[in-house]
Amino acid sequence: MHELWELLRDAVPMITHGNPHLMSIVWFTVQVAAIATGLATVIGLPIGLAIALGHFRGRRTLQILANASLGLPPVLVGLFLFFVFAGQGPLGSLRLPVTRRAVFVAQTVLALPYVVAFTAAAIQGLPPGLLAQARALGAGRVQLAALALREARIGVLAGIIAALGTALSEVGAVVIVGGNVYGYDQTLASAALYEANAAHYADTVAIGLVLAGLILVLMGGVSLLQQQGGGIRMRFRSAA
């Protein structure tokens, strides 16, 4: 207990004095979380909608894959991406490993299944008559998608919250694909791992506190939006 107190005493000034190294990690982490969650949402919503509303071969397989991906260890995802983007890999020409872009890609891949699986499940849970009635009155694909997303918004937002949490705190893939290079492509989570391995425990605690605060602020904010009856207004084409 005494040791923890001493660590906190050393860690807190790093935060309050705005340690430049720490602040650069915070900024990069926010960028990674925002871009990875944004990309996962942009890619994942149409896939989730297609699974829930579409009639095509392989629809069930796609949903099983999305659901199974929720349990995939990030280290495995990192290894997979590393071999895909490595010099001899199929996408080796992109020269992605040990770059910041690699971190964005890794976190997007990890966040994507959450958006897909939650969106599909939330829409499949809607009263069946609602979408059938919209079809019966002539709703087109875009109108159906807008209706489905709006009605299932609580579940869809839960998926986005889970994706954001993954993008903020998962470390396994980032370390393998990005290399966890000090001062270059570290996120708060991977930096905490780095400092812990180096036995810099005060730095680890400082980073950990900031990460916890960031998670609380970002995810709390999205959760508040979710809980406000209307949630985020997903108006692709407003009728009223």
Next chain:
Amino acid sequence: MSTEPSTGQVLLQAQGLSVRHGARAVVHEVSLELRAGEIVALLGPNGAGKSSLLDALAGALEPAGGRVERRGRISLALQAPDLARRTVLANVVLGLAWWGVPRPQRRERATAALRAIGADHLAGRAATTLSGGERRRVHLARAIAVDPDILMLDEPFAGLDAEVRASLLEDVLSALRSDDRATLVVVHDRAEAWALADRLLILIDGRLVADGTPRELLERPPSPGVARFLGYDGCIRDGQTHTLLTRPPHVILDPAGRHEATVTRATPTEDGFRLELTVPTGRLYTVAPLPAPVVGDTVRWRVEGGARFPAAQTGPLDEFAMLRT
């Protein structure tokens, strides 16, 4: 309820329409037409294939055989009155958007439809706070607001208690009536059909077994099966070759009546007691006001009306419940 058949333009014509669910045939070669200005009720017991026929007529279900010609657009209100989590007005506006009504017209038309169906006071309410009857009202307003050429309603009064249903029926009737529109309403309850329809279609086991005005069918049911479905539950031998089927209003307790019967069952109803009368040639049912005879009493009776069928069609009296169409 009009007794004259509509002479309006034919807006929908089905010929030899069949529907299958997998290997099971649920609708068998149905032919019918709907004309502008008429309200037609499609009536049948549970599992008769009413909703499947409606979906096939509306184009929401691919028929296994036959063809449907439609002149104009169809608005189909499904059985489940599921509404979006918005206000009532926004739900009706949304329906108009799906239909393709230009944005500036939507609000006004939605308000008019809600008013027509007696739901304008609900316009600002969240759909999630509505009662079952109110949801049905809004669901109907959404289907009517688009002003279709052909309107199809699948059991619009399902699950409502008698009082709410009666009030909704009253409001719906004037909203449904239009000289330019053909309306087909699937109903489960006969009372709804009497209240709404100019013409009745009766579907039993996927087959269209009767097509006529309510009065025609009630007074002269075309077959014993239709008669039974329309409430002809009394059945006595009428001479050597015929059977007489009766509804309770046809059987009158009359001390001066020529025939005697024994009361074998007495069930309380709102209007008195429903009596089962056993006679040597069969069984009759009537409703007697209070004070009604009790089980074991001997009563005298006469019959006014009823439907006569050759005994060969009705079979043994004990098997009346299993009559074929």
